[in-house]
Amino acid sequence: MLFALMCTDKPDSLQIRLDTRxxxxxxxxxxxxxxxxxxxxxxxxxxxxxxMVMVEADSKEAALAIAERDPYAKAGLFSAVEAQAWAWAVKNPEA
Structure with missing residues (x-):
């Protein structure tokens, strides 16, 4: 199943993003x-x-586990991370 990981940066954290990219x-x-x-x-x-990172995972928990391993998350860049199941209905290259 596909999950959209939507991550919001903390205010004034652009340098963390640039350093960790x-x-x-x-x-x-x-x-x-x-x-x-x-x-x-x-x-x-x-x-x-x-x-926004679109990943294939077995569950929402598995998708969030991927997000937690992201160096951006480990560096403390994000104020919030959300995982939402998503169906690729239009222009899906695998369809």
Missing amino acids: PDHLAFLDSLGDALKFAGPFLGDDGKPCGS
């Missing part, structure tokens, strides 16, 4: 086929203010 990208790469797509949310100023 290489480790975050390596972590995403390590997810292999479980990672469907990912990218930052942007604030009105055009700067990253959160993340």
Whole structure:
């Protein structure tokens, strides 16, 4: 099942994001086929203010466990992380 991991950055934490980005990208790469797509949310100023990571996992708990292993989470970047089941209905490359 697919889960959208929606992560909100803490205020004034852009430097944490920038410093941790290489480790975050390596972590995403390590997810292999479980990672469907990912990218930052942007604030009105055009700067990253959160993340959305679409992962395949067996359960919501498993998806949240993936989020907890993310170097961004370990660095304390996020104020909130939410996992929501998602159905890829349109333009699904696997359909």
